[in-house]
Amino acid sequence: MGCYCSTSKKTEAQGYEEPTVLASETLCEYHDPSLNVTVSEVEALYELYKKLSNSIFEDGLIHREEFQLALFRNKNKRNLFADRIFDLFDLKRNGVIEFGEFVRSLGVFHPNAPLEDKINFAFKLYDLRQTGFIEREELKEMVLALLHESDLELSDDMIETIVNKTFSDADINGDGKIDQDEWKAFVSKHPSLIKNMTLPYLKDITLAFPSFVTRTEIEDSEM
Amino acid sequence: MVLRKVGKYEIGRTIGEGTFAKVKFAQNTETGESVAMKVLDRTTIVKHKMIDQVLASRTKIYIILEFITGGELFDKIVNHGRLSEAESRRYFQQLIDGVDYCHSKGVYHRDLKPENLLLDSQGNIKISDFGLSAFPEQGVSMLRTTCGTPNYVAPEVISHKGYNGAPADVWSCGVILYVLLAGYLPFDELDLTTLYKTFFLVSNGSIEKAQFSCPPSFPVGAKSLIHRILDPNPEHRITIQQIRSDEWFQKEYVPVSLLEYEDINLDDVNAAFDNVEDQRTNQPCENDDMAPLTLNAFDMIILSQGLNLANLFDRGQDSMKYQTRFISQKPPKVVLSSMEVVAQSMGFKTHIRNYKMRIEGISANKASHFSVILEVFEIAPTFYMVDIQNATGDAGEYEKESDFQYIECAFGLTFNSAKSNFKATLKSK
Numbered sequence: 001m002g003c004y005c006s007t008s009k010k011t012e013a014q015g016y017e018e019p020t021v022l023a024s025e026t027l028c029e030y031h032d033p034s035l036n037v038t039v040s041e042v043e044a045l046y047e048l049y050k051k052l053s054n055s056i057f058e059d060g061l062i063h064r065e066e067f068q069l070a071l072f073r074n075k076n077k078r079n080l081f082a083d084r085i086f087d088l089f090d091l092k093r094n095g096v097i098e099f100g101e102f103v104r105s106l107g108v109f110h111p112n113a114p115l116e117d118k119i120n121f122a123f124k125l126y127d128l129r130q131t132g133f134i135e136r137e138e139l140k141e142m143v144l145a146l147l148h149e150s151d152l153e154l155s156d157d158m159i160e161t162i163v164n165k166t167f168s169d170a171d172i173n174g175d176g177k178i179d180q181d182e183w184k185a186f187v188s189k190h191p192s193l194i195k196n197m198t199l200p201y202l203k204d205i206t207l208a209f210p211s212f213v214t215r216t217e218i219e220d221s222e223m
Numbered sequence: 224m225v226l227r228k229v230g231k232y233e234i235g236r237t238i239g240e241g242t243f244a245k246v247k248f249a250q251n252t253e254t255g256e257s258v259a260m261k262v263l264d265r266t267t268i269v270k271h272k273m274i275d276q277v278l279a280s281r282t283k284i285y286i287i288l289e290f291i292t293g294g295e296l297f298d299k300i301v302n303h304g305r306l307s308e309a310e311s312r313r314y315f316q317q318l319i320d321g322v323d324y325c326h327s328k329g330v331y332h333r334d335l336k337p338e339n340l341l342l343d344s345q346g347n348i349k350i351s352d353f354g355l356s357a358f359p360e361q362g363v364s365m366l367r368t369t370c371g372t373p374n375y376v377a378p379e380v381i382s383h384k385g386y387n388g389a390p391a392d393v394w395s396c397g398v399i400l401y402v403l404l405a406g407y408l409p410f411d412e413l414d415l416t417t418l419y420k421t422f423f424l425v426s427n428g429s430i431e432k433a434q435f436s437c438p439p440s441f442p443v444g445a446k447s448l449i450h451r452i453l454d455p456n457p458e459h460r461i462t463i464q465q466i467r468s469d470e471w472f473q474k475e476y477v478p479v480s481l482l483e484y485e486d487i488n489l490d491d492v493n494a495a496f497d498n499v500e501d502q503r504t505n506q507p508c509e510n511d512d513m514a515p516l517t518l519n520a521f522d523m524i525i526l527s528q529g530l531n532l533a534n535l536f537d538r539g540q541d542s543m544k545y546q547t548r549f550i551s552q553k554p555p556k557v558v559l560s561s562m563e564v565v566a567q568s569m570g571f572k573t574h575i576r577n578y579k580m581r582i583e584g585i586s587a588n589k590a591s592h593f594s595v596i597l598e599v600f601e602i603a604p605t606f607y608m609v610d611i612q613n614a615t616g617d618a619g620e621y622e623k624e625s626d627f628q629y630i631e632c633a634f635g636l637t638f639n640s641a642k643s644n645f646k647a648t649l650k651s652k
Binding site for chain 1: 519520522525527528529530531533536547550602603604606608
């Protein structure tokens with residue numbers, strides 16, 4: 001993960017970074033160079049980024065409202081999970097997602113990205129208060145958020161039952177919180193838990209944003 | 224005559240009116256084909272607090288259905304007056320068969336009346352609006368807001384007590400039988416208070432008989448059956464099984480199967496399921512006897528729309544996911560079969576595999592197909608979550624949205640029972 005903080009290229013266009021730099025950066029994160037966000041994918045992501053980052057404020061940066069608009073087709077819809085994702089994408093914690101942050105974070109969602117990265121990302125996502133553990137209260141808070149989002153009402157007893165059951169399965173050492181290793185073990189028992197950490201579209205994003213194909217500036221040797 | 228058009232459909236007269244929907248005759252101006260168009264007014268639904276934000280944007284939903292050519296049983300009575308004993312009995316037998324079938328699937332109509340009984344080209348009864356009227360607690364408030372009089376509704380429904388769907392439907396069948404034979408209503412009071420008084424002759428605080436009289440023309444057998452049906456006390460009221468063994472009912476009785484199932488090739492069904500854009504299919508679901516999938520707390524969390532980054536990639540019309548969820552305490556098989564009846568009564572095709580149902584239909588503009596996937600999950604012992612979402616389809620954004628909301632609306636009404644019953648049990652704890 002060292003590459004995250006070490007480089008921060010500034011170019012004239014706000015938030016924009018050279019595709020070649022980004023592609024090589026994401027490269028060093030992955031162990032196998034063939035499992036890489038390619039230069040053409042980075043360029044295609046820029047098409048998507050441009051669209052998202054100018055949807056409300058035309059400043060080339062993704063604001064929270066723009067993120068919500070893209071996820072929910074509604075700029076005012078707050079959601080605990082969308083907020084968590086936004087905060088995790090916003091590596092610099094300055095309230096906006098810049099292009100570099102966008103590419104680096106989405107890289108985790110690439111079908112070829114290492115499973116380990118996906119598991120870790122999910123752990124950070126659910127560790128709401130960033131204590132290094134997923135605590136019982138955090139899990140309950142998330143279940144409540146999902147029920148609320150789905151317009152469902154369950155008794156507190158029932159929610160406790162659901163949370164307790166999951167906790168007794170995941171919290172192996174019984175200390176009342178789920179640590180990284182316990183999370184890894186739990187995910188390997190329930191692999192479907194990280195299915196939303198993979199976006200198949202990232203693989204054919206060049207098809208989804210064909211405008212890239214005509215305005216590409218870089219010869220892509222990896223294709 | 225004022226002609227209105229929706230898309231390529233010219234709308235004609237109203238051929239039916241329910242609590243939620245109006246059904247209008249409509250004609251495809253390109254092909255001349257006659258269809259039934261179901262018009263749902265969203266504001267009405269919102270007013271009933273059934274569904275709130277999902278029905279916010281546009282005012283109406285139009286659904287094109289097969290036009291059942293025989294018209295309403297109601298029209299027949301209006302135009303021809305009372306029916307003969309044999310004809311009345313035949314309709315009544317078909318009605319009882321249809322209602323019994325739906326009850327066996329756990330669905331109660333609660334709004335049975337001749338206007339909801341359609342006749343097909345062979346003169347057989349089709350019960351309509353089973354889905355839309357499967358409302359539970361809200362029965363009374365909705366009846367008050369509709370313009371019709373609640374003449375077909377059982378006394379226990381009006382009196383605001385908790386009631387069971389089955390005896391309530393039996394009562395309505397009795398009123399319908401009376402109307403078929405007499406050509407007019409047994410209880411023709413215009414307001415609830417008078418109607419209520421008519422139902423109950425209260426002496427010493429105990430319920431006695433409903434006040435009505437049968438005209439002398441009524442056959443003796445029918446008269447005694449009607450009296451056993453129109454018993455204000457739902458616990459003493461005759462049951463469907465007892466009706467079936469009634470001597471008058473038995474005469475010339477040919478049991479009908481109301482819903483004709485198509486011969487579905489199992490391979491087609493499986494292929495249809497496998498095409499679904501749904502990662503859950505990876506999970507083991509081969510065994511027919513298995514229980515529904517159990518969701519742990521994290522499984523539930525990842526259902527959040529906020530965790531579905533695929534929405535960032537706006538892949539055009541196809542990308543929009545509509546989903547809704549309900550909680551039910553009913554056994555999953557009952558949930559599925561209830562939903563099956565509801566979907567079928569709305570004119571959709573259904574395929575069930577394990578705890579998953581695919582609902583297919585023609586989109587409102589009739590130009591494209593759409594499909595919806597419904598799946599039952601266990602979230603805690605005896606607690607089930609029903610997840611409903613649209614599958615791939617080539618319908619445009621608007622059609623997809625309205626089709627989905629139409630289904631959501633109908634299912635939501637059916638499931639409200641689970642939701643509100645659940646709240647009630649909580650309070651009583």
